[in-house]
Amino acid sequence: MPELPEVETIRKDLEGAIVGAIITDIWTDTPKMLSPSFKSVKAESVGKKIVAVKRRAKVLMIDLEGGKCLLIHLKLSGRILLRKPLTKEDIYTHIKIILKLKDGSPLEFRFCDLRKFGYVKLANDEELKKVREGLGPEPLDDLTLEYFQKTLAKSGKPVKTLLMDQEKFSGIGNIYANEAFFAAKVLPMRPAKSLSAEESEKLFNGVSKVIKEGLDNRGTTAKDDFYLDAFGRAGNNESNLKVYQKNGTDCLVCKGKIQRVNLGGRGTFFCPNCQH
DNA sequence: CGATTCGCCTGAGAGC
């Protein structure tokens, strides 16, 4: 699923391809994916030039001339695909929203989403500020070890649940959370405050390591995963996964069996031998 | 106020 490395990969693809383009029309067959409404998104976007493509946590931000912004969340199964109009290659892949673009030659920005959990939301400065402030610091950016350790020490929640709480830390989803705990040799179900300073530092470093690997490899396309970059290419990070969806297989380090449990409603994978 | 549960949605896989 699209987490920080996947969304950032898409952002870079888009930045190189659509900044300067003008939105000439918007189509959808699922108006509920647009807010405040399809009508208002269309009215505020058509005719506007795209001036920047940014990202905060897992949210893509398409800045339009005039100050408004389109916030895009891919949730579980969303994809952004840039295609020439009339190409049929995506016709069976759940196209839900199309932004038609003109930048010398025409281009389609297709938002595909099997589960329809994703959204396109028109935001003004005030709403944008609210979104930015509601999200925690980002790994590899403004997340510090001091804040990380302090935040863990304050909570009795399972530490993995806390790590995926976007208000506390942002951009970390289920794949990278599981991998970070394996890298740190820490069990994800431990109460956050039970981690020693040494363990939380290992976890902090584990998060940085797996997020960086994900970015360097243009994201993870796992089994049952819909992630593709903006040009339709799969990510290259799957070979780095050590535990995610590996339940029942041998641990690569100790030859124990990887286990799966449910934690906060989410699949949680770990090696009971390597992680403590 | 914090913690838990629900709902959104679909296809894959299981069960019969």
Place this chain on the structure above:
DNA sequence: TGCTCTCAGGCGAATC
């Protein structure tokens, strides 16, 4: 074979 049932999953909303 083919139908029905269950489940995953980010995250906002409702409820306990």
